[in-house]
Amino acid sequence: MSKKIKLTKNELKKQKDSLKRFNLYLPTLILKKKQLQAEILRMHREIAEVKKNKAYLKAKVYEWVDVFNEKVGLEKLIRVKKIVVGTGNIAGIDIPIFEKVEFAEEKYDFKKIPLWVDSGIEALKKVMILNAKTEILKKQDALLNEELRITTQRVNLFEKVMIPEAKENVRRIQIYLGDMDTAAVVTGKIAKEKILKK
Numbered sequence: 392m393s394k395k396i397k398l399t400k401n402e403l404k405k406q407k408d409s410l411k412r413f414n415l416y417l418p419t420l421i422l423k424k425k426q427l428q429a430e431i432l433r434m435h436r437e438i439a440e441v442k443k444n445k446a447y448l449k450a451k452v453y454e455w456v457d458v459f460n461e462k463v464g465l466e467k468l469i470r471v472k473k474i475v476v477g478t479g480n481i482a483g484i485d486i487p488i489f490e491k492v493e494f495a496e497e498k499y500d501f502k503k504i505p506l507w508v509d510s511g512i513e514a515l516k517k518v519m520i521l522n523a524k525t526e527i528l529k530k531q532d533a534l535l536n537e538e539l540r541i542t543t544q545r546v547n548l549f550e551k552v553m554i555p556e557a558k559e560n561v562r563r564i565q566i567y568l569g570d571m572d573t574a575a576v577v578t579g580k581i582a583k584e585k586i587l588k589k
Contacts, residue, residue, distance in 0.1 A: 403568065414554065420545050434531055476490060486534050491520075494519075
C-alpha cells in the first residue's frame with residue numbers, strides 16, 4: 392500500500408518527475424542485469440575449460456606418475472612465490488583478473504636428481520597455474536552473482552513497486568485535482584446564480 396501523499400499540484404509534479412526518473416533508470420538496470428548474466432555464463436564456460444585442462448593434465452601425468460614413488464622432494468624444488476592478480480571491471484563491478492603465477496625454484500644437481508624431475512616441475516607449475524585461475528574465477532563468480540542478485544532485486548523493486556506506485560499516485564492526484572476543479576466551477580456557477588437573483 393502506498394504511503395499517504397498530498398493531493399496538490401506540487402505533489403503531482405513531484406510524482407511525475409519520480410515516475411520519469413524511474414522509467415529512465417529501469418532500462419539501465421535491465422541492461423546491467425543482462426550483462427551480468429552473460430558474463431556469468433562466460434565465466435562458467437571458462438571454469439569448465441579450466442577443469443577440462445586440469446583433467447587432461449592429470450591424465451598426461453598419470454602416464455609417468457609411477458616414477459614419483461622415488462622420493463626426490465619435488466615439492467621442495469618448486470613453490471608458488473606470488474599470484475599476480477589485476478583488476479577488471481564488468482558492468483561497473485571491480486573484479487580480480489588472473490594474470491600470472493610467479494614461482495620460486497630451488498637449484499638442484501642434475502647429476503643427482505632423476506631426469507623426470509624437469510617434467511614433474513613443469514607439470515606442477517601447470518597444476519598450480521590452473522588452481523590459481525580456478526580460485527580467481529570462483530571469486531569473480533561470487534562477486535558477479537552477488538551483484539546480479541542485488542540488480543535483480545532493484546529491477547523487481549522498480550517494476551513491481553516504485554513505478555506502479557508512482558503511476559497510482561499520479562492517477563489519484565489527477566482525479567482529486569479534477570474533482571476540485573469541477574467543484575470550483577460548480578461553486579462559481581452557484582455563486583453567480585445567487586448574485587444574479589439578488
